[in-house]
Amino acid sequence: MTADLFECRALTKHFPVKSVFREIARVHAVEEINLSIPEGETVGLVGESGCGKTTLARMLLMLIRPTSGTILYRGTDLTRLGGRELRKFRRETAIVFQDPYSSLDPRMLIADIVGEPLAIHKVAYGDDRDDIVLELLERVGLKTEHMYRYPHEFSGGQRQRLAIARALAADPRFILLDEATSALDVSVQAKILNMLNALKAEFGLTYLFISHDLSVIRHLSNRVGVMYVGEMVEYGTSEQVFSHPTHPYTRGLLHAAPSLNPDDRDRRSEVALEGEVPSAVNPPPGCRFHPRCPSRRAGCDSAVPELVDIGDGHLVACCAEGRTHGGS
Amino acid sequence: MEGREDLLVVDRLKTQFFTYGGVVEALDEVSFEIRRGEIFGLVGESGCGKSVTTASILGLVAKPGRVLSGRILLDGDDLLQKSQKEMNSIRGCRISIIFQDPTSSLNPLFRIGYQVAEPYIYHQGMPKKKALREATRILATTGLADAEQKSRSYPHELSGGMRQRAMIAMALTCQPDLLIADEPTTNLDVTIARQIRDLVHELQRQFGTSVLWITHNMAVVAQLCDRVGVMYAGNIVEKTDVRTLFRDPRHPYTVRLLHAIPSAATSGAELEEIPGSVPRLIGPPTGCRFHPRCDHAMPVCSQAKPAEVEVRPAHFVACHLFRRREEDA
Numbered sequence: 001m002t003a004d005l006f007e008c009r010a011l012t013k014h015f016p017v018k019s020v021f022r023e024i025a026r027v028h029a030v031e032e033i034n035l036s037i038p039e040g041e042t043v044g045l046v047g048e049s050g051c052g053k054t055t056l057a058r059m060l061l062m063l064i065r066p067t068s069g070t071i072l073y074r075g076t077d078l079t080r081l082g083g084r085e086l087r088k089f090r091r092e093t094a095i096v097f098q099d100p101y102s103s104l105d106p107r108m109l110i111a112d113i114v115g116e117p118l119a120i121h122k123v124a125y126g127d128d129r130d131d132i133v134l135e136l137l138e139r140v141g142l143k144t145e146h147m148y149r150y151p152h153e154f155s156g157g158q159r160q161r162l163a164i165a166r167a168l169a170a171d172p173r174f175i176l177l178d179e180a181t182s183a184l185d186v187s188v189q190a191k192i193l194n195m196l197n198a199l200k201a202e203f204g205l206t207y208l209f210i211s212h213d214l215s216v217i218r219h220l221s222n223r224v225g226v227m228y229v230g231e232m233v234e235y236g237t238s239e240q241v242f243s244h245p246t247h248p249y250t251r252g253l254l255h256a257a258p259s260l261n262p263d264d265r266d267r268r269s270e271v272a273l274e275g276e277v278p279s280a281v282n283p284p285p286g287c288r289f290h291p292r293c294p295s296r297r298a299g300c301d302s303a304v305p306e307l308v309d310i311g312d313g314h315l316v317a318c319c320a321e322g323r324t325h326g327g328s
Numbered sequence: 329m330e331g332r333e334d335l336l337v338v339d340r341l342k343t344q345f346f347t348y349g350g351v352v353e354a355l356d357e358v359s360f361e362i363r364r365g366e367i368f369g370l371v372g373e374s375g376c377g378k379s380v381t382t383a384s385i386l387g388l389v390a391k392p393g394r395v396l397s398g399r400i401l402l403d404g405d406d407l408l409q410k411s412q413k414e415m416n417s418i419r420g421c422r423i424s425i426i427f428q429d430p431t432s433s434l435n436p437l438f439r440i441g442y443q444v445a446e447p448y449i450y451h452q453g454m455p456k457k458k459a460l461r462e463a464t465r466i467l468a469t470t471g472l473a474d475a476e477q478k479s480r481s482y483p484h485e486l487s488g489g490m491r492q493r494a495m496i497a498m499a500l501t502c503q504p505d506l507l508i509a510d511e512p513t514t515n516l517d518v519t520i521a522r523q524i525r526d527l528v529h530e531l532q533r534q535f536g537t538s539v540l541w542i543t544h545n546m547a548v549v550a551q552l553c554d555r556v557g558v559m560y561a562g563n564i565v566e567k568t569d570v571r572t573l574f575r576d577p578r579h580p581y582t583v584r585l586l587h588a589i590p591s592a593a594t595s596g597a598e599l600e601e602i603p604g605s606v607p608r609l610i611g612p613p614t615g616c617r618f619h620p621r622c623d624h625a626m627p628v629c630s631q632a633k634p635a636e637v638e639v640r641p642a643h644f645v646a647c648h649l650f651r652r653r654e655e656d657a
Contacts, residue, residue, distance in 0.1 A: 048517035155605065185373040185544065185606075190588035190599040197598070212518060215547075219590030219599070238595060256522035258547035260591060262570045265551045273519045276487055 003074075005174060005206050006037040006060055011069035013055050017281065027280050029055040031230040032069070034307065039173075042200065042207040044221030044238070046214060046253070048277050052230040053210045057176050060208065061093050062086055091121045094167035098179035100159030104151040110137075110162060111147045117170040136165040140195065157188035161195070168199065177209045181216060193220060214257045218242050226250045229288045230280055232307060236314035246316045248293050249273075287319060295320050334401075335538045336362040336385070336506055341398035343377075343384050350610035354380045356562040356617070357398070359636070362506065367532060367539040369549040369570070372559030373585075375606060378542045381559075382508050385540075386423060387415040402505070421451040424499035428511040430491035434483040440494050441467070441479030447501040463497070470497045471527055489520035493527070500531060507532075508540045513548065525552055546589055550574055558582050561607055561617040567636075568643035578645045580622045616648065624649055 011033045017025040030052040037043045037060075045053045058064045060071060062078050071078045073089060081089065094117070097103040104113055114136055115129045124132055134144060140161040151159060160180065167175050177196070181189045193216070200207060211217050217224055217238075224241040226234040226249065234247040245251045252273035275292045278284055284291050290300040297320050307315040338360050345352040355377050362368040370378050383389045385400055387407060400407040402422065410418070419425075424447075427433045435443060441463045448459035460479070468475035470493040483491055492512060499507055509528065513521035529552060532539050541553055549556050549570060556573050557564045558581070566579040577583045587600040604621040607613055613620050619629035628648050637650040 048519065157605065186546070186585060187373060187588050187602045188605070190590075191601050193590065194598050194601060214518070215590045215592075218592060219595050242592065253518055256519040258522075258525075258545070258551040260547050260550050260574065260586070260589065262550045262574050272522070274523070276489055276520065277517070 003039055004036040004072075005039040005074060006035070007072040008033060008035050008060065009070050009072075010034065011056070011059060011071065012067045013052075013059060013064060014067045025281050028230050028283050029280055030059065030066075031283075033232050035225060035232065035235070037174075037206060037208060038223075039206050040204060041222040042209055042220050044217035044224045045208065045210045045227060046212065046217050046224065047227035048212065048253075050229075050277060050280060051227040052280070053227055054178060056227070057178060057208055057210055061095070061176060062089070087121075091117075091170050092172050093174045093176065094170065094172040095176045095178060096160070096163045096167050096180040098182050100156055100163050100183065101151075103163055104159055106151055108150075109147070110149055110151070113151070114162060114166045114169055117166060121170045123170060132169065133165075136168055139168070139199075140165045141191075157184055157192065160184060160188075160192055164192075164195070164199070168203070171203075172205070174206045174208070177207055179211055180209070182211060182213065189216070196220070214242075214254065226253065229278060229283050231288055231317065232315075233289065233317050234315065235307065236312075240312070240314040244314070246310060246314070247289075247318050248295050248320075249289050252292075252294070287317075293320075333364055334361045335364045335403065336540075337399070337401040338381070338385065339399040339401065341381070341384055341400065342396045343380050343389055343393060344396055345393040347392055347610075352609045353612055354393070354562055354609055355384065356612075356633075358559075358562070358564055360557045360564055360567060362538050362540055363555075364505075364538055365532075365536045366554040367529075367541055367552055369541045369543065369553030369556040370559060371543055371546060371549050371556060373544055373606060375561075375609070376559040377562040378544075378559055379510060382425065382510055382540070382542060385508070386419055386425065387412075417451065420447050420504075421502040422504055423506045423508065424502070424504040425508040425510060426492070426495045426499050426512045428514050430488065430495045431483070433495060434491060436483050438482075439479065440481055440483065440486065444479070444494060444498045444501060447498065451502050463501070466497045466501055467494065469531070470494075470500075471523070472497070488516055489523065492516065492520075492524050496524070496527065496531070500535070500537075503535060504537060506538050506540060508542070510542045511544070514543070514545075528552075546586065558585075561612055562609060563617055563646060565618065565647070566643075566645050572640075572643055578639055578643070578650065579647050580624055580649075581618050616646075 011030060013030040015027040015029055016023040017027060033056060047053050055064060059066045066079060111130060111133050115133045118124045118129050118132060133147060137146060142161055181192050184192060199205060209220055221238050224238050225232050228249050234241060234250045245254055255272060273292055286301040286303055287305050290296045300319055303319050305317040305319045307317045310316050338358060340357040340359055341355055342357055343355040345354055358381060372378055384395050389395055395408060441460050444467060445459035445463035448454040448462055449456060464475050464479045467479055472478050472490060472493045513524050516524060543549060553570050555569050558566045560581050566582045577586055584602045588602060590599060602621055607617060615630045615632050616634050619625045626648060634646045634648045636644045636646045639645050639650050
């Protein structure tokens, strides 16, 4: 059993919607989420747009202050830390964003982009910095001569390699990959995914991988959390979630994702999801999924389901499914 | 599927862009045909020429681009010989298109109902009131809940999925012979994308429309299309029915591409990579454009462009590997 790198308890974030002077509504972006990320593992977060994946991840890095709840990072509560201690914590974390076109400053040289974390965290300057940058570029499959170029001279895949090199610069323990391969073509994505796996083993990294692409999450993650309108509806190992999906939303999501086998095409089923994702300003009462749920029962619109362990750490928040499985 | 007549025949289409940087050889003699009532998928990575193909079919290749040669036959009629005016009466009427991004292809200043009604007014000369009623009816067939009220909304008041439904309604107004869908589900959430795919499938069955579905997603092809063309750097490298393509792909690029996709079987393992990267189309590789990245490259590959070989009935592959075997036999 490895120790947890991150552990959050009842983490909540509400964003105010303001009129001129007063708050008129609240976006319930993340609601009472408990999540632990074991050191050395890759945790995948899936869910549709606006379900709170990115808000949750940014709270973990303290880029957004949570409304309530605690985040433990290796035992210390991040929500109580001050500026200087937070900076020390930030050195151990890094982010790779989705769009490598907007995440690299077009006016900076590659050497400065990749070397910036080294300067900010006062790790290395001058020639020392350049040596480290060179090593990083080589590690992500780029060449020495790329150091004194600008981002526009690179393709999408190469830019994402640069973003990864920058993330690795300050020698982090944890990298947040926010849709890091979503903008890439399949053949480029394959290379980046392989590289991420190799880097993880080499540097002993822990990843939080956010994606809406289920097959990428399945390929990369040890553990998977499924989110719906700010709530975690299912959490378990990759095997548990993908081979034995239990929450009706997870099943619907897996059903909606196209399969590579043309013989699956006529697979009509009762789990197909209708309707659209509700707004987080005014989420449905009770279970937030109940208006779209194919196995909804009486009571789903009032009782808020909690995450229940249905065996071997496979957590499901559903009044209907959780109970039947818990009983058997 | 056999024996259906061809609705659209694209024959050795060659489109190039004359830029300051050089000539971009975007389409290099692309040929395929779409039969009546089928969904034909065109699949490939970015920059392989999928969207240039659509633009060429619709006569929308903008300067500095030009269609140099080839034929595009719609029911035997060559679209490349048509005047702008004739094309205007074909676009939106006999051929219509849904784009990837419904937000930027709907006009934010007009109500949804009016935008859907426009083809009736322009192509069929219908009076405005009747056209608006018809628009509401067709919006309802696309599964838009409360179509009556939604037709009076502006685009920003609808979600992405609803906007895409409105785009589909607009494309279907004149009951086109051919519907071109250019990555229509790429920007949508998984469950909404599924609803839109099911909708197009349903409408295609109902109206017998042929569909040209353009995508970079192999899994979408597997679930939706009847026949597929795989594009690489301005060429169609393999063309066959969908089951054959996934069961027995023959072109080295198709084989490698299918192996590069993460799936249940690959979890934890290393994905297969295709060495190198997609070539620039200004001065592309000679001969077969895939040869610098191909494991099976032979001397002939860099010298001559491979011709399409029918490796089995209705399964075409443009690769020198198959030519040689045929000649040996």
